[in-house]
Amino acid sequence: MSALHIKKGSTKHSAYNLRPNFSDTRERHTITVLVENEPGVLARVIGLFAGRGYNIDSLTVAEVDHTGKLSRITIVTTGTPQVIEQIKTQLGRIVPVHEVTDLTVEGPFVERELAIVKVVGTGDKRVEAMRLAEIFRANVVDTTLNSFIFEITGTPDKIDAFADLMRPLGLSRIARTGVAALLRGE
């Protein structure tokens, strides 16, 4: 470099990790945002993503602290490292946001998603669906003579795999909650 002895884009740690070596590869990040549960706060978060052209792969939100009126929003998003950095700092700018955590960076973390899956069929296919559901530890929560509704919890990958297997066996509808996630340990 120059006489300045500073490597361009060096990744030395500072209060904010502001010196990333930006690459063009798109990464999937799970970000949790602790927000004041006031009217319109979800609209602010979604509006930020829409207005600045960021992706939302999945989003979940619910109040987690009734006395403190705090909600946790879990967002799964995809983007280049520069975009991911922007998403985090832009989220941090929203006034009712208390805390932004990038679980993918801060990890390891646990993530779970719940899905309910309706499979319609009779005969062998119905038996096979039941057998596979057992392997995936999916519970039957409703049944008729020619349909099941399974409830399955797991990582998004596991749910994808289950849905793929159910498709030829008569998968008719699926509802997914999106990811909820927390850091491991203390």
Add this chain to the structure above:
Amino acid sequence: MTREMTGAKMVIEALKEQGVDTVFGYPGGAVLPIYDEIFQQNDIRHILVRHEQGAIHAAEGYARSTGKPGVALVTSGPGATNAVTGLTDALLDSIPIVVLSGQVPTFMIGSDAFQEADTVGITRPCTKHNWLIKDTNTLAATLHEAFHVATSGRPGPVLVDIPKDVQFATGTYQEAAPADSHYQPQTKGDLEEITELVAALEVAKKPVFYTGGGVINSGPEASKLLRELVDATGIPITSTLMGLGCYPASGENWLGMLGMHGLYEANMAMHDCDLLINIGARFDDRITGRLDAFSPHSIKAHIDIDPSSINKVVPVDIPIVGDITSVLTDLLAVWKERGSKTEAQDVAKWQEQVREWRNVRCLSYTSSETTIKPQYALERLEALTKDKDRYITTEVGQHQMWAAQYLGFEDPNRWMTSGGLGTMGYGTPASIGVQVAHPDALVINVAGEASWLMNMQEMGTAVQFRLPVKQFILNNERLGMVRQWQELLHGERYSQSWSQALPDFVKLAEAFGAKGIICKDPKDLDDAIMEMINYDGPVIFDCLVEKHENCFPMIPSGKAHNEMLLGNADTQGVIQSSGAVLV
């Protein structure tokens, strides 16, 4: 001590507690209770504008020229939607303003009531934060929080939407407690990074300061510290449009404004430097030009209070998150503690190079004895007003760039312009806001005739409140900047870019009860400007200038800093279609 009062009364009490002396506003059905309270007090002055957009820009002018938040009051529905442009303008230029809007009563919200609009929904993306009040007991605390949010961290516009039943109902007034707010942005920079910047300054051969509106937002102390830093280091300094005045134009290290219509020496210094120190600017596209060719050989440091500004468009090597005043204080302390010096020989050579660039005299233009050149008009305006207690506002376009190039600013808070949003119609109401805050100062709005017409109704406000604002209109009967781009980029097809059926500005001034002056001969210009300055009241000055003058220097879209056009002779075939898609 608890105090019970109506919501409307609470608004007045909260404004008083926040030290507000002026509100710009326009009444309507949903704010009548607040106007009733305004009628019954004398502590807060209400300036009645002629259009809500004017109220917001006036509040911006007031804020920008005083450093205090500006306050505007508008009614529901159309009152609030008319405020949207001003809010967006203040958001992009980080101007602290607090807008109070009336709303239909809570029990009618959602029923498509008369003059109902989803104001918090509409203004969510164009405010720093906004609130809809549902309970009178929370009103006072929310108003205090609104002032806290507008002025803390990176300043910006906020809006509080107050339904009419909340204004009528009685509740408990709460006093301000900003320390209780969870919104507490970091203001102190990381000392390790600051030390690293000092170390970089010690060894840099070709350093340059690139300053912006953040210095002005940080307060007058920041400008003082910046001057100390430039004196201590002897490094050339440039500024964005928004930062003009943070370093004096008469200072020996001043390079002038940089960017698309910035000075040759400023842009060349940015391109060739080996250390670029961004202080409170944001690498806007008007500044950087082509990103992959932007300042290609430099280590970049960036001081900004907003973490999201850092690495947004240009990756930097030394990031410092903090308030400029705090960071510069620490920086100077480290500089002194280490007994730092710059590399004297190298920096002297760099200064020599800067002098060579200055000698290009990029602001020279072909003068005329028969028509007033816009540059000449501004040179004369500068010569005749620079020693006065002067504030300048502008509209948007060629005249704005010429004003930035040819007027010199010695102090912060003297220059009010719409930078980020580029809002035509900003200047007239802004000049009114400035004049309200500085009743004895000379306030001039440098305008183009097309921009000026966009908010000309505010002349009524100027006359009503005896605000002697000077509307200095460079009239080329064209949308000059649009015309310039059409000439350079669209084969000289001047689509819709001329001002037809213009009013007679002198008669228009008289119709408003102001003074009108027209000038078309360069020989008469000085006398006419003096007549404008000496008239005790608002003036519309119709300065008929050369119609086809282009604004140079210019970095065409999609080009780098060292590919500037200095005059008409440079323009042949330089702008390619890839640049034409950019704005």
